[in-house]
Amino acid sequence: MITREIVRAAFPVVPLDEVVEFLDHRRKPVKQSERVEGIYPYYGANGQQGTIDGYLFDEPLVLVAEDGGHFGDPDRGIAYRVNGKIWVNNHAHVLRPKACIDIRFLTRVLENYDVGPFINGSTRAKLTKAQAKRIEIPLPPLEEQKRIAGILDQAADLCRLRTRALDKLDTLGQAIFHEMFGDVAQNSMGFRRGTIGDLAAETQYGTSEKASETGPLPVLRMNNLTYDGRMDLASLKYMDLKASDFAKYTVVAGDMLFNRTNSPDLVGKTAVYRGQSPMAFAGYLVRLRANAEGNTEYISAVLNSAYGKATLRGMCKSIIGMANINAKELCKISLPIPPRQLQDAFSNRLAEVDKERLKFEAAIAESNTLFASLQHRAFRGEL
Known part of the structure; x- marks a missing residue:
């Protein structure tokens, strides 16, 4: 600043x-x-x-x-x-x-x-x-302005290059999904077809407990799920859950969250929680845990694919204002059911991509810090 x-x-x-x-x-x-x-x-x-x-x-x-x-x-x-x-x-x-x-x-x-x-x-x-x-x-004199601008432009270019690399990494998960499972709309790989419910062990609606700016337990809300299938934890609120409700209203690594209520364009945002510490989840979300036949990374990828997005839009096409897709409707969505081993292999490859993402995000943060430092030094006459 x-x-x-x-x-x-x-x-x-x-x-x-x-x-x-x-x-x-x-x-x-x-x-x-x-x-x-x-x-x-x-x-x-x-x-x-x-x-x-x-x-x-x-x-x-x-x-x-x-x-x-x-x-x-x-x-x-x-x-x-x-x-x-x-x-x-x-x-x-x-x-x-x-x-x-x-x-x-x-x-x-x-x-x-x-x-x-x-x-x-x-x-x-x-x-x-x-x-x-x-x-x-x-x-400052015009030549000094140009010199300062040139230094800052180089630093900004580094930030952009690293951000573009991260954007390309984002598309890698989609490419892996298509390579392993083909066109899920046409079921081009010929897998047995079923529904999300066939892969679900349980679904659970989130808590209606009020969240605040402070508290012992962070809570995931619908804005923490991105449209492209990730979790953004930059803006969190907090709450305190009773011990008897803790297991019911928290997520652990591998749980999938589904945004059941939102605008027709955004309802159905889906992501898998990969954190190590439990977090609460709010009432507009549905938690899904997979059974022995399913892997939530695969289910989430289907819902975030072009086929999944089109299916969700079709379910909301006649709704004006806030749309809702409840847990029962979610479980009725049709999808190919690959062997569990293949779903797990996909999940493992995504985990490797996620490790690379963390490296890129750290590099981008470092670039942004460098740029801010150079900016301050430039306008203090220290470059």
Whole structure:
């Protein structure tokens, strides 16, 4: 996070208004229902929001979130550089750098800037144009700006390369699944066909106990399950369970969780818990444990496959608002039933992929720490 104290440390500072021209008057919002997809990027507060069939700008620019941005966590990025034919809605300020400032340097200053002191709005945080103009920008000589931007760009490229490698690793699990089980929709491998219920030893709904910010036991909620079949433990809440309810409402390694209630697009999110410490699970989730014929890694992979997603969408196609697929309906979903040994072999290969994932995630965290350190040193004049 870049604060005013950091940017004041080594270089002269000027208001943002002195180094850019605001082009906000040329922005034009378009309702999603009225937007016609096309070849031109459509931008908002947090980056590209889709495409559109026309453009408003065609030059190098910097976009800064006006409202709806990550103002409480600017390390996620509140500014980004764009170029070419684009459309921008009214949730991002449009900045044209003046000759005195390098566009790459300006982006690096603004992308993680703590704009908290400039935010207005009690219900929805907003960085108004009047307040944005007051943001203090360090202004070293132009050549020094380019040098600093070059160093930071190299560090950011390292972060991107490692993130792309992780993205490719994510597709490896899908490739392994297809290699071992073929097209599950067509059952191209000719396995015996059955239902998820044929592979389930038990299903259990989660606890309705209220969660809070602190407590002895972390609790998994529907937001902790990702659409692509993983568990995101970055945002957890906690609770205390009675001893008599502990086994009933906790997961152990190998348990599968199924998001039974959500929007029609998100209901059915599925992931396997691989942690070593028990965690509670909330009421919108179903815990499934496999019997001697099944492996939850295989069941979860089926539900996260194109076939599984299409099946779940079909089960919710007539529902408006919150959709629900209960445990009985989950168990009726059809799937091929490979030999247990093959399912276990798939699970073992996924475990190896998961080990590699941990290495990549550690490398990405190291890269992000390095970038943040370089950013701070750069604007303190220590590079």
